[in-house]
Amino acid sequence: MARRKSWWRGTGLRIAVFVVGVAPAGLLLLDGLRGSLGANPIETLQHTTGDWSLRFVLAALAVTPLRRLFGWGFLAPHRRTLGLFAFFYVCLHLGTYVGLDLFFDWSVIAEDIFKRPYITAGFTGFLCMLPLAITSTRGWQRRLGRRWVQLHRLAYVAGIAGSVHYLWLTKADLLSPLVYTVILATLLGTRLWFRYARRTTRPARSLS
């Protein structure tokens, strides 16, 4: 019984995370091949990859609060995979924009990045995730030591940048970007709460 449980929470969960990570890209590819990405396929690719990037950022940021709140330590080994899937989808998202939407028109792309706040925000998110993806290996983790933890707090900035990107590009119906923003705020808020709780309970513990 104990062995089965650990299989589900170990290898089983690893397979599940991988399948959920690959499925959206696989479905997009499938839809693309049979020409069912809708009337505006480039827009469909942009929106879908953007959605999934933000979803995986939130999933990665949810690992620590879930572990702390519910003791779900078995999630921790999958945080890196979730983060790398977020990076995978942000690359597809940016690649679609640069290569398909604007067809490598660098002057327009540069103008967008500097002049259009929502694109500035989105690009900031990408820049935050780049060093995290590069230093996601155990080797880099060892080499950077304590600074690795500090560097990887950029994930918070990436999450905020992604949500702001979505909020700022939306025309009128803010419901969907607000759902992401509220989830992100909850995840970052629990971190602040943990920090505050730790600070206030420490003296009490030393007394006993």
Added chain:
Amino acid sequence: MLIRVRRPGDIDPREITDEGLYLRRREFLRSAALAGGAAAFAAAGAPTASRAARLAPGDLAALTGLVPSPFSTDESPNSFEDVTSYNNFYEFGTDKEDPARHAHTLVTDPWSVSIRGEVERPGEIALEDLLKPHALEERVYRLRCVEAWSMVIPWVGIPLGDILRRFEPTSHAKYVAFRTLYKPSQMRGQRRRVLDWPYREGLRIDEAMNPLTILAVGLYGRVLPSQNGAPLRLIVPWKYGFKSIKSIVSIELTRRRPATSWNVSAPREYGFYANVNPEVDHPRWSQKRERRIGEFRRRPTLPFNGYAESVADLYAGMNLRKNF
């Protein structure tokens, strides 16, 4: 009497798995895994284009005796499928696929339009009576959305000016205000206040009287599909698409400039005029180029959407950067 004393290691009877459940445990695991997998796939599939049954031209009543128009472009029109599956009609939801999915709930027959304000002969008129005296024309127009995509659509309609003249506008009529049906029971998008319902639009009287401006009742030789604004919508081809209000129930001629929905919603982003203008960017994106649906590379956007010859002099002397 037997009194059982529980020791710490004892199992509470409530914790013992029911035998039936125990025997079906593999089944349970399998269905749980399947449900989880299915949910993940459903979530993954949802954002991509809907694969629901598409509307076919044969599903709609044919319009006959159409007169071709010299105002038509000879560019090749977008497919019926593109035109009817990729729509902005927030009354049925804010995703492009939502109108095709949800507009079937709209009841378009019977339909009447109220014509009021600065006219000698105001009244509520049934749609058939509104259209009866006029010949239906086919007008193949470019449509440029404010979101920087465009299509070419073979509309069927009547010049708005011809219709308005029947009601004899007074000399005080300076503007025309239009209103869409407000019926949340049929238009599910109206159940949330995404915009200040009902949708309202307006034109200056000379814009309304321009021969390019039509009230459309069909496309591709058939009556309008609901997702395209059935049964009666405005088409102003030199303005961004949001000016071309759909499912019209009210036309009022006014002395003052009427409030218009997108302008009320975001005045910095959507002006009253909303003429297609590559020189004036939307605050959040460029309007210099557009993606014609069905094409890969973006193409340059033309001033007044390519209709400058017919309409530019309506705005002679006006600062179009200020009056965007």
